[in-house]
Amino acid sequence: MSMDYGIMKIEDYYEMYRLWESIPEMNLNAADERERIDLYLCRNPGQSFVCKADGHIIGTIMCGNDGRRAFIYHLAVSEQYRNRGIARKLVRRALDEQKILEIDKCAVFILDENRGGKEFWMKMGFSAVCEAETMAKRI
Ligand SMILES: CC(C)(COP(=O)(O)OP(=O)(O)OC[C@H]1O[C@@H](n2cnc3c(N)ncnc32)[C@H](O)[C@@H]1OP(=O)(O)O)[C@@H](O)C(=O)NCCC(=O)NCCS
Numbered sequence: 523m524s525m526d527y528g529i530m531k532i533e534d535y536y537e538m539y540r541l542w543e544s545i546p547e548m549n550l551n552a553a554d555e556r557e558r559i560d561l562y563l564c565r566n567p568g569q570s571f572v573c574k575a576d577g578h579i580i581g582t583i584m585c586g587n588d589g590r591r592a593f594i595y596h597l598a599v600s601e602q603y604r605n606r607g608i609a610r611k612l613v614r615r616a617l618d619e620q621k622i623l624e625i626d627k628c629a630v631f632i633l634d635e636n637r638g639g640k641e642f643w644m645k646m647g648f649s650a651v652c653e654a655e656t657m658a659k660r661i
Pocket residue numbers: 545547548595596597598599600603604605606607608609610611630631632636637638639641642645
């Protein structure tokens with residue numbers, strides 16, 4: 523089976539969305555509509571990636587930065603392809619790209635109950651920011 527890693531394109535949106543919908547840990551909302559994802563990819567060109575197996579999307583990572591810090595969203599690997607190092611490779615690609623852009627710190631938001639996700643990120647060298655809490659407001 524051929525595994526190909528490449529830059530995320532908006533043309534892949536509906537296939538990516540189907541993958542995200544199939545994964546309970548993904549917290550999808552209005553910000554995941556096609557137009558918003560398109561805007562994100564346009565603002566952060568070449569920084570988000572997919573993995574395809576036999577031409578079908580089985581892994582995604584969205585990454586971008588605001589000029590100071592990078593943020594990762596929607597790291598997802600189809601259940602049947604897990605534990606083969608696909609997510610690790612997607613993370614590597616995303617972080618390498620940020621390094622090229624001279625961004626030296628990256629954060630990821632993870633739901634409190636997602637224990638597996640947290641363990642994965644710890645394996646990737648991420649650690650919890652104990653001295654801070656995320657606050658947000660709908661505007
Ligand atoms: C988390 C997720 C992306 C991992 O994908 P994956 O391709 O199976 O991960 P990898 O094979 O690259 O794993 C890399 C390392 O993390 C470990 N790991 C992966 N998932 C893990 C889990 N759920 N619990 C503990 N460790 C885990 C692997 O054992 C591996 O460790 P090793 O290098 O010491 O062998 C995948 O399980 C997923 O899509 N989960 C649902 C969505 C999600 O939670 N995303 C993260 C929140 S943003």
